[in-house]
Amino acid sequence: MATVVDFEERRLQAYFSHLATEVGSIANTKLVCVAHMVSNSVVFLPALADIAPVGLLLPKPKTASTDEARKIAQYGFKSHELSRDWAKNGHLVVQAIKDAIKGPDQIILVDIGGYFAESLNDIAKGLEGRLVGVMEGTENGLQKYEKSGIDYTVPIITVARSPLKLPEDYHVGSGVVFSVESVLREQAQILQTRTACVIGYGRVGSGVAEVLRGRGIPTVVHDQSPIAMAEAAARGFQVFRRLEEALRISSLVISATGGNALDRKALASVRSGAVIATVTSVDDEFVEDDLKLYRPSRVSPSIKRYDSDGQQYFWLVNNGNPANFLHGAVIGPAMQLIEGEKMAAIHALANNTFVSDGKISEVTYEARVRVAEIWNEHFLDD
Template sequence: METFERARLDAYFARVAAQFAPEERAASFLITHLLAERPAFVRAVSAMTRLAAVLPKPKSVQQAAKREVEQAVPVDCLAREMFTDDDTAVDYFESRAAGDTVCLLDVGGYFAPSLIEVASRFTGRLLGVIEDTENGRRRYEDLDKLPCPVVSVARSPLKDPEDYLVGQSVVFSTEAVMRDRGDILHGRPALVIGFGKLGSSIARLLHAKGVQVTVFDIDPVRRTQALSQGFTVARDREAALTGAGLVLCATGAVSLRGEDFSHLRNGAYVATVTSSEDELDLAGLPDVYTRTQVGDHVTRYQTTGHYFYLANGGNAVNFIHGASVGPFIFLVQAEILAAIRMLTRGDLVPGIHEVPAVDREVIAAIWLSYFNR
């Protein structure tokens, strides 16, 4: 980023932080994609909370951004195993914020598995969680009983521009990966698994490029939506896989299990919008498949009579090119800052909550004053 762009971004976040300044300055733990522009958001979180640690998502760390953040706050290595074992999770929070009032800022439901035990055993006070993504929101909803408030921004109207542009970046990166190997999108029927906000965006963008698109979704409502928008909707996923030369997985859950990969047609490309641990059951792939790196971001899986290509190791394909969605991401980050104030008020009951519409309007107005020039 240019110096003037950094200055404008810092000024924007400073204004948002002042607008939603909490009465209580709690400690916080921040899971985030540590991309080039992210230090400004980290500074804003630090202004509103006592930032105990930043935990970068391991597949989306830009080293220059990490070095910048490390100068101000602790940066710890993130793995899902940290929070799948209750004792490990409790010990980690105690090591960084024993006895503190704490809020957790999440991307993808990392804190969910141990949340109940942490809430009951942590020596401090757990105010709640702020969750950025739809699959993360589902992980918290799947808990038998939430022990604290969870503020979700996943379904916010302020996230709509990001979702559209993420879909655009996924299509761009997928096409770039294919072109690097001399392949192109055209003449290669595509299957989009999942027709939520990201999947529908991807389907529309592929269609606009002249690609024949089929959609598969387990939700009958989404299947009707796909039909109404002119897409072919697969009744049978196995048959749809057999006919697709490109498969884009956009469910936020497991799209392809071990037995599904054998149905891919020869030479098909597979790409995802999230991490491989969320979207693909690669561990279930039969051992007879050999893995060969055939490009900077392409792995060929091959056995006798069958082969397919996996983009970016099964992780989000758009992170190959930085996953940039421009300044629209700052709308969502500002809503996360507004959610910090909601949690620190201490008046939310356990359950799923959303930022009020009036706060979103304030955020949109501030954003427009900085970025609609």
């Protein structure tokens, strides 16, 4: 008898197959993919082969040893260890790509987190005209490309600001709150005893704040953007212009900036006994050298306690990596909307059919509509 998981995987496979047929394959092109080793990737990565084969897989470091990573390894993708320092070295990246992908095939980088923002031009030069461009999937990664100050020699296409990503962003926020609550309950605590601070009122952070407020949790917000702070205030949140003041009154901190907001000054302001969780990787939310000033001790597989030499301490969920990854980052079919647009974006990059606005490009409105139509066909009732 087929299980629920079997059914969902078959439905995803049918959806991706339909998309691939609609979008079309790309000849003589290989993908170099940065990817979280989570449940969705088990289906999505092999689905990409219908567009262009994955020639080199770069597992995100904090998920490289998951059960899902072991499942994905069975597909036989060539892989290479990923780190920020390695990705900044264009020569090393080019050598890894050439070792994995022989011959004259063109290359598309599929990035999650702006890993190649500093080295992209060096990679393009080293690949001698083979690099088509980059598809970046996240807002914090996109900002790294935008803020680099580099005049890139190849195009960058993104899905990070697509309207099709809004459902995913909201469900990620819900998943983060669910996982934080689960961790607290493991320690015989509940959300409702805490006051929350959400750092970063972007598309995911705003979802986190709304979910927390909906659960009856007093929630304050901080963002570096005056526009984001004004929006949060207009939506009824108490907004602090100084992060340190927001942290001092909060016993739960959820950081959603992708901009290393949790530096030495911020950590020193964290209320003793507070719980800290993030929606992105530890190297995106913390200044890691500053985190090392605290002494960690394992409390459970899900949480550590960090102590300073004084009286301050805090609890850190999932080693500072996305809290929702504790439960497989499962957010349901909504995620497949943006995964579908990623396939369309890769095809648009290869065929130069994207819409460009200076440094960053996106797929056309018509491409998004078609992705949504196919998703509706597979995931909505008639």
